[in-house]
Amino acid sequence: MGERGAFEICSVCFWEDDGQDDHDTDVVRGGPNGALSLTVARRNFDLHGACEEAxxxxxxxxEPDEIPVDGSARPLPEDAKVRRVKRMRY
Structure with a gap:
């Protein structure tokens, strides 16, 4: 992706980059990503392979350089609702 916050859609996870970052990951901004916070979108990616199963x-x-170095999921807030499904195989 190019410039941060330029509203580009990631071809790996389908999140639209609205400038949200680690300092406000639990905030649901609405806008292009609807009812998703970045925290829930990241967990959905870990579970489904996209920011939303749909x-x-x-x-x-x-690509190898697009995978987080630690490879770990970020923790979800206790009230987050995410359905567990079988991860897609490519």
């Missing part, structure tokens, strides 16, 4: 057909597998 977008798995819009994404491609990540």
């Amino acid at each position: 977008h798995v057909h819009n994404v491609r597998p990540p």
